[in-house]
Amino acid sequence: MNEQLKAILEVLIFISQEPLTLNKIKEVLGEVPEEELDSALQALQQDYADSRRGIQIIQSAGGYLFATKPEHDQWVRRFLQIEKKSKLSSAALETLSIIAYHQPITQAEISAIRGVDSTYSLKTLLQKKLIKIVGRKKAPGNPLIYRTTERFLQYFGLNSLDDLPKEEEIAKILEEEKQILS
Amino acid sequence: MNQEIQDYQVQSEITPASAEEGYQVKLEIFEGPLDLLLFLIRKKKIDIHDIPIAIITRDYLEYLEKKNQINLDREAEFLFIAALLIYIKSQMLLPREQEASQEDDPRKILVDRLEEYQKIKVACTLLREKEEIQLQCWSRTFQPPIANSNDLDLLEVDLFDLAENFFLIMKRKEKENFKVIKGKDVSVEEKLKEIVDYLEKNGSMDFLEYFSSRETLEEALVSFFCLLELIKNRMVIAVQEQLFQTIRVWLRKDHQPHQHHGQSHE
Numbered sequence A: 001m002n003e004q005l006k007a008i009l010e011v012l013i014f015i016s017q018e019p020l021t022l023n024k025i026k027e028v029l030g031e032v033p034e035e036e037l038d039s040a041l042q043a044l045q046q047d048y049a050d051s052r053r054g055i056q057i058i059q060s061a062g063g064y065l066f067a068t069k070p071e072h073d074q075w076v077r078r079f080l081q082i083e084k085k086s087k088l089s090s091a092a093l094e095t096l097s098i099i100a101y102h103q104p105i106t107q108a109e110i111s112a113i114r115g116v117d118s119t120y121s122l123k124t125l126l127q128k129k130l131i132k133i134v135g136r137k138k139a140p141g142n143p144l145i146y147r148t149t150e151r152f153l154q155y156f157g158l159n160s161l162d163d164l165p166k167e168e169e170i171a172k173i174l175e176e177e178k179q180i181l182s
Numbered sequence B: 001m002n003q004e005i006q007d008y009q010v011q012s013e014i015t016p017a018s019a020e021e022g023y024q025v026k027l028e029i030f031e032g033p034l035d036l037l038l039f040l041i042r043k044k045k046i047d048i049h050d051i052p053i054a055i056i057t058r059d060y061l062e063y064l065e066k067k068n069q070i071n072l073d074r075e076a077e078f079l080f081i082a083a084l085l086i087y088i089k090s091q092m093l094l095p096r097e098q099e100a101s102q103e104d105d106p107r108k109i110l111v112d113r114l115e116e117y118q119k120i121k122v123a124c125t126l127l128r129e130k131e132e133i134q135l136q137c138w139s140r141t142f143q144p145p146i147a148n149s150n151d152l153d154l155l156e157v158d159l160f161d162l163a164e165n166f167f168l169i170m171k172r173k174e175k176e177n178f179k180v181i182k183g184k185d186v187s188v189e190e191k192l193k194e195i196v197d198y199l200e201k202n203g204s205m206d207f208l209e210y211f212s213s214r215e216t217l218e219e220a221l222v223s224f225f226c227l228l229e230l231i232k233n234r235m236v237i238a239v240q241e242q243l244f245q246t247i248r249v250w251l252r253k254d255h256q257p258h259q260h261h262g263q264s265h266e
Helices: A003-017 A023-028 A035-049 A070-080 A090-104 A106-114 A119-127 A149-155 A168-180 B003-015 B019-027 B031-042 B055-066 B070-095 B108-138 B146-151 B159-176 B188-201 B206-214 B219-234
Strands: A055-060 A062-069 A131-135 A144-148 B204-206 B236-240 B247-251
Touching: A003 A023, A003 A035, A003 A055, A003 A062, A035 A055, A062 A070, A070 B108, A090 A119, A090 A144, A090 B108, A106 A119, A106 A144, A106 B108, A119 A131, A119 B019, A144 B031, A149 B108, A168 B108, B031 B055, B031 B108, B031 B204, B031 B219, B055 B070, B070 B108, B159 B206, B159 B219, B159 B247, B188 B219, B188 B236, B188 B247, B204 B206, B206 B247, B219 B236
Parallel strands: none
Antiparallel strands: A055 A062, A131 A144, B204 B247, B236 B247
16 A cells, blocks of 8 residues: 555645545646555545544545544534534425436426425525526526535535435335335 | 534524425425325325325315415415315226226326325435434535635635625615715716726725715616626626625736726726
8 A cells, every 4th residue: 555645645635625636636646546546545534434533534526525523523513612503494405305316407397396386495505505506498488497516415425416315225215114114 | 714614604594494384384294285195195004006096185185174274375285286186086987998007097197296206205314314414524614814815716706696795785775765966977987997996905895895885876886887897807806705704806916907997888
């Protein structure tokens, strides 16, 4: 294992203002074989995950960054004097999931799936910058089209949209629920 | 200042369930008519592909009647599904010449919707778990000090942010209700020069402050147009340090001084 490379990567992640992407790493380091980079990054992540450290390296929105481990949450909050971070409302989360899976999507299409009007949820999500308007649909009324943002990925700790819970995973859970019911 | 902290404060301001939640508040656990329907179907341990429409419709209507407080907006959505249920039942009662294939089943339209909705519900549960973990992971998302921000890593604001702020100020101005005795003509060109001169002298300006100190609505409007023009010409840059904070306007380092004065803005 290339220990020096590992140390350099650690430094870059530490100093980076935003999730450190592979592209940025390559830009800084120049010629380093991809496999070597991958294994060094993995080893580094493993180091933090294994040891009794409070910090971990997570992959979020396409890059690497330092974050505290969830089990130390209460200490951070005590330090920052924050009670608890509030979660999204169920209505907002429902709307957001629909956008995530069906994007690009219009408000009418979202409401059709939910069976309820989604104006307020959309407003909340836009304000939180979890979704964005990407244009208008060429359809009657030219409705606005929505997509999720990078911030959405970060908010849920997803690396990319491919990390969303898969169709099979969802089908499996539904199957299990059915068995429990019958 | 930590970004996460900001987010927290902002969230707690926005979250209260209001407006849209009209009916949900009363039905508490149900997000909407489909949610209620799914609940009734599960309670009866019914296969979603073979729903006894009559029974479910009765349960559904019973539930609605119990909740007799009416919120018209929400009511319509719940009644729409009730109407759909009754429509389906009527379709099923019609005599057919031959046994209906699965494709022709009048219930299909409802089943498809329920299935899709069910999937979303599960996805929500999974995302909720991720959210919970993520809310407990804190990252160091600080911003660089503004003093040496020539490289502009800050959050650049988009047109919507600018416009939103502008209307906020205009609303405030409206309330002031000044009587203007003699209108002063404000030309775009003069204003442009004034803004650039101001920026050259002071380095940056506070968007909110600048506009609220304009004397008249007209002057503020003209200033806003000038600002948009300057941003478009890449003379200045509008930067928001953090979400929901004020917007600061900076002169771009690479702009050519006074070159803009030659351009005409009618």
